[in-house]
Amino acid sequence: MTKAEIIGLTWDCIDFDNGMIVVAKTLCYLPNNGDAVYEFHLPKTKAGKRKIPMSKKVKEMLLEQKRWHDNVAKSYKAVPGFEDLVFTSKTNHPLNATNIKDSINYLIARINLENPDIEFEHFAPHCLRHTFATNCIEKGMRPKTLQKILGHNSLQMTMDLYCHVHDEVLKEEMAAIIEMV
Numbered sequence: 001m002t003k004a005e006i007i008g009l010t011w012d013c014i015d016f017d018n019g020m021i022v023v024a025k026t027l028c029y030l031p032n033n034g035d036a037v038y039e040f041h042l043p044k045t046k047a048g049k050r051k052i053p054m055s056k057k058v059k060e061m062l063l064e065q066k067r068w069h070d071n072v073a074k075s076y077k078a079v080p081g082f083e084d085l086v087f088t089s090k091t092n093h094p095l096n097a098t099n100i101k102d103s104i105n106y107l108i109a110r111i112n113l114e115n116p117d118i119e120f121e122h123f124a125p126h127c128l129r130h131t132f133a134t135n136c137i138e139k140g141m142r143p144k145t146l147q148k149i150l151g152h153n154s155l156q157m158t159m160d161l162y163c164h165v166h167d168e169v170l171k172e173e174m175a176a177i178i179e180m181v
Contacts, residue, residue: 005023007026021051027094059158
């Protein structure tokens with residue numbers, strides 16, 4: 001899912017019984033002279049509206065998130081119109097791209113502090129989407145399945161922009177071909 005799809009996720013889009021996440025909207029933050037203005041928008045393309053199967057681990061994490069959110073909602077009133085968001089701040093406000101980037105930067109700084117021998121490099125949240133796509137292909141997911149999960153209209157976009165080949169995979173594939181020849 002994209003950042004805007006994740007922060008726009010509402011509880012009515014989580015189907016725990018059937019193990020599906022319905023992507024039906026995005027949440028956009030629009031700066032307005034220092035005031036936060038949030039709006040739900042439709043996905044950019046027809047393919048962007050989709051259902052994504054959730055793994056057992058994702059289901060567990062979402063149930064944990066539901067418990068956390070219910071506790072936060074007891075102490076902090078949600079912004080009107082955004083009461084049903086899955087992911088909010090600790091004061092029950094909608095999230096935006098800066099919140100996510102700051103959280104990632106905090107985790108990276110903590111990792112680097114606890115592991116001074118290595119340097120964990122900074123990355124943009126969208127890199128997680130690319131990594132997911134690459135790993136799916138490397139683990140054998142059919143490209144058309146990945147296209148549907150990512151919400152792309154074209155398989156070419158999925159393969160050209162989101163799937164990268166690691167050097168180790170190149171070596172393995174070449175070795176397999178040499179064995180066959």
